[in-house]
Amino acid sequence: MGGNEDWRKNADTHKMSPEEVKSAGVEASKRPPGHNPGGVLHQRRSLPYSPYTIVLGGLAISGAIWYFTLYTKKKPEATARDVAKVSFGVADPKDTHPRK
Template identity: 60%
Template structure:
């Protein structure tokens, strides 16, 4: 019985915090940047040998044109 009263007196459920250590907006921006970096690095790792880093960035941003994605002569 003593253990039950100690758990209840702590006030928290599984020691969860009420406040987050950072603002939700900063965490969302940080998460987006991490996901974008992973996506860019994945595309860069799978790129064709003739593609440049600029070509990969254009494709990942969705602003590429057909001449950016075709092999150069």
């Protein structure tokens, strides 16, 4: 009879309501609080960095991609400084016209 009752020690009760746990008689198999709570595929509950750090990092990466895209599409006579002026919107017309 002891072999038939082994399932009660290892019963998975996380999907059962408290009433179902009592009616099945598996109260002893419930895990104590804090013992692997909500462990789904070893996911973390918190991010490794703060959200502000992640946003700043994303903006820096996006800005770098944007700048280098402008830099690669520039005309041969334009300099990196000219591209930076255009990207920040402070360029004069002499910075955007071909040099002689």
